[in-house]
Amino acid sequence: MKDFDLSLYLVTDRSLSLNRPLEYVVEEAVKGGVTMVQLREKDCSSKEFYELAVRLKICLKPYKIPLIINDRLDIALACDAEGLHIGQEDIPCAIARKLFGKHKIIGLSVENVQDAIDANKLDVDYIGISPVFNTSTKTDTAQALGLDGIRKITQISMFPSVGIGGINTGNAREIIQAGADGISVVSAIMSAKEPLQAASQLSEIITLSKKNIDI
Ligand SMILES: Cc1ncc(COP(=O)(O)OP(=O)(O)O)c(N)n1
Numbered sequence: 001m002k003d004f005d006l007s008l009y010l011v012t013d014r015s016l017s018l019n020r021p022l023e024y025v026v027e028e029a030v031k032g033g034v035t036m037v038q039l040r041e042k043d044c045s046s047k048e049f050y051e052l053a054v055r056l057k058i059c060l061k062p063y064k065i066p067l068i069i070n071d072r073l074d075i076a077l078a079c080d081a082e083g084l085h086i087g088q089e090d091i092p093c094a095i096a097r098k099l100f101g102k103h104k105i106i107g108l109s110v111e112n113v114q115d116a117i118d119a120n121k122l123d124v125d126y127i128g129i130s131p132v133f134n135t136s137t138k139t140d141t142a143q144a145l146g147l148d149g150i151r152k153i154t155q156i157s158m159f160p161s162v163g164i165g166g167i168n169t170g171n172a173r174e175i176i177q178a179g180a181d182g183i184s185v186v187s188a189i190m191s192a193k194e195p196l197q198a199a200s201q202l203s204e205i206i207t208l209s210k211k212n213i214d215i
């Protein structure tokens with residue numbers, strides 16, 4: 001049984017970390033309640049990506065928080081990450097599964113209802129509903145799905161899900177109420193003045209939303 005909790009999933013972006021070291025922000029976020037971490041690097045060499053992945057793996061190990069690598073199966077294999085996140089234009093899921101192994105976590109982005117129907121035939125462990133809202137963190141996205149998109153996709157998907165895109169303390173509750181198992185955020189934690197506090201606030205909202213308790 002794969003052991004992972006999608007409740008509060010941090011996706012990194014060093015350009016949004018207010019010049020603080022990546023490990024500092026990630027560790028504070030984990031102390032605040034982040035349950036999964038994805039290393040997402042769009043502009044660095046393979047060497048740097050690999051070195052960052054190894055450092056984050058060491059940083060997360062004492063907390064037993066899974067490290068997921070964005071896009072790059074080679075880096076995920078090289079650092080023995082717990083998981084890989086792929087999108088619709090990335091390496092095909094079947095190939096990733098074959099090379100990465102059945103015990104590893106594979107997440108797939110779904111950008112519309114048809115993607116979610118197609119994903120039901122694939123060997124993935126979770127889906128990222130992407131994007132829920134427009135965001136300046138990633139501009140090459142499909143059309144925003146909104147809360148209605150989350151409702152439709154979670155109803156037909158066999159897999160646990162996170163919403164991603166424009167999520168913060170103001171709308172996290174709605175994401176869970178619409179049917180997602182968790183939220184995935186970049187700027188709400190990476191750019192927070194106090195990442196520990198930001199994660200802790202989001203974590204509390206998710207916990208209460210799952211119990212259907214008013215805040
Ligand atoms: C949890 C999660 N969901 C969706 C995405 C987006 O993946 P993708 O569509 O491949 O886009 P990039 O992140 O590679 O730009 C994600 N990274 N994580």
Ligand SMILES: Cc1ncsc1CCOP(=O)(O)O
Nearest residue numbers: 135137138165166185186187
């Ligand atoms: C990586 C990614 N995939 C879809 S939207 C997005 C960025 C989300 O960033 P933010 O949480 O800052 O809106």
Ligand SMILES: [Mg+2]
Nearest residue numbers: 071086087090
């Ligand atoms: Mg991708």
